[in-house]
Amino acid sequence: MTSASLSKGLWDPCRILDVHLDAPSFQCFAIAARTDARCRWTSDSERFSASQHVAALKSLLAMSEKHPAGITRAALHALAQSTMCELHQRQAADKSSEWKARIDRYVREHGELLERDAEIERLRRQLEGSKANLEESCSEIASLKAEAWEADKRIDERAKASEEEAKDLRQQLDASSREVADLLKAKMLSDYGAELSEVSMESMRQELRASNARHEALEATIKDSERKVEEGKDLRQQLDASSREVADLLGAKTSSDEKARLSEVEVESMRQELRASNARHEALEAKIKDSKRKLEALSQRYSASKNERMELQEHMEEVKQDLAKRDQHIEQLVEQKEGAERTSVERDQNVKQLVEQKDGMKQGLVERDQHIKQLEEQKEGVRQELAKRDQHIEQLVEQVKELKQEVAEREVCEP
Incomplete structure (x- = not known):
């Protein structure tokens, strides 16, 4: 399921890696040692070769067509080299390791999210099945009551x-x-x-x-x-x-x-x-x-x-x-x-x-009433269980929202 969700066109390496190359030029992704901030050299300066921008775009396009778990460190290293100036090429290994960790965290969080979505879907289907069973039980109870009334009347x-x-x-x-x-x-x-x-x-x-x-x-x-x-x-x-x-x-x-x-x-x-x-x-x-x-x-x-x-x-x-x-x-x-x-x-x-x-029918009706009572008790138990599951689903949804918000905050906070 994770593979199907993260196949071609369903994940954005630019957003996950925070590498946006759609502008005519981009800033070097390395950290300047003197200022301890991002390097200010751009891709259209003499610190970049003319082919680096094209190589970076090709690397991102190739990554978008693969599953994020299949992205190798070598591919990330090549992307890092394509997005750094000649002065900071030595930071490509560190950057590729950072991106690899980010991709692994994204894959793990996305897998957990998919598992929770699957659990929510399973619970939703189970809830719908329980509702259908409950409605069927109610219909069966009504039918049994009508049948018992008709049988008593006929008797x-x-x-x-x-x-x-x-x-x-x-x-x-x-x-x-x-x-x-x-x-x-x-x-x-x-x-x-x-x-x-x-x-x-x-x-x-x-x-x-x-x-x-x-x-x-x-x-x-x-x-x-x-x-x-x-x-x-x-x-x-x-x-x-x-x-x-x-x-x-x-x-x-x-x-x-x-x-x-x-x-x-x-x-x-x-x-x-x-x-x-x-x-x-x-x-x-x-x-x-x-x-x-x-x-x-x-x-x-x-x-x-x-x-x-x-x-x-x-x-x-x-x-x-x-x-x-x-x-x-x-x-x-x-x-x-x-x-x-x-x-x-x-x-x-x-x-x-x-x-x-008639006595047998009355006994049967008593048994049916007991069965109906048991069904009503089961119905009440199902309702309570459904209420608990609804609460659990709401909690899971809240957790998913919190996880999504946390992921979004992390993506925003990460340079």
Whole structure:
């Protein structure tokens, strides 16, 4: 870095060595022993040769193109000879030594100055990096706070939604439980009604069997009455035959009085028997008519009971179908209830997981807050360190200024 800073065109040998040859003539750089002051002979006097001025300019030009640390004592000795009159050529060695010491001091001070400038630049860059890191940390802290706030908000929203959903599920579960209870109660009532219907059907079956028995008895009675009617018909036929026989006998009455008297007795007895038979026949006919009426009533009742039985059977089928549907509905409701319970358990687990996640997020936020606090402490430490470095940089700058001022004063003070 020193070499780069003191390369061609970046240092002025005229200023450092205090050798200014830009005027038409210059004063001898030697010290007069008599006056202990600078020699008063100038380069345009007879004490100088004509080529000395040109040689001195060439030497300074060659030195300006080299690094000051590469300037040799021989080159300085040649420059000293070119800038001294012929009376003081013996002082060229001392002057070259003085210039060499001045150049070495300049190189050393310039190197220290460059090192301090490099240190200042390094500290400045480190300060900028620390500021950038501090800004990045502040941005990261703000981002973490925003992210934590958003996460907490999302967790609260999800927990609230889960609570609302769990509340709705509990309400649905309660409604399903009430509906299942109502259906179970209805099923019990239906079962009780079915039992009552079975009892009614059994009583009707018994009544129907009794009616069938009575009907069979009536049919037997009717058959017996019909048999008796047939017998009455036979008797009527016999009576008719007897009447015809009586008529025959009456026709033959004129032939025999004795037979007539006997026939009248027989006819009277037969008439009495006929009247009795007619009475029995009328009674049988009345009984047959009454039996027919009862039979018709029983037939109607049998038809009505048969229709009622069919209606009861249809009603029982409908009740069975309704009970089957209710059983299916109850099974579906029980499955829905079990599904709702499973869903409720899953939701409770989800809510528990969300609560655990929320606790984890809160713990993470606490850790982030601690990390943020540590970052803030580090930030404060960095600020303090930066303040110290700023003070150190200011001190270095002041020292550099003092060194520059001292160098300038030395350059001014040196002849």
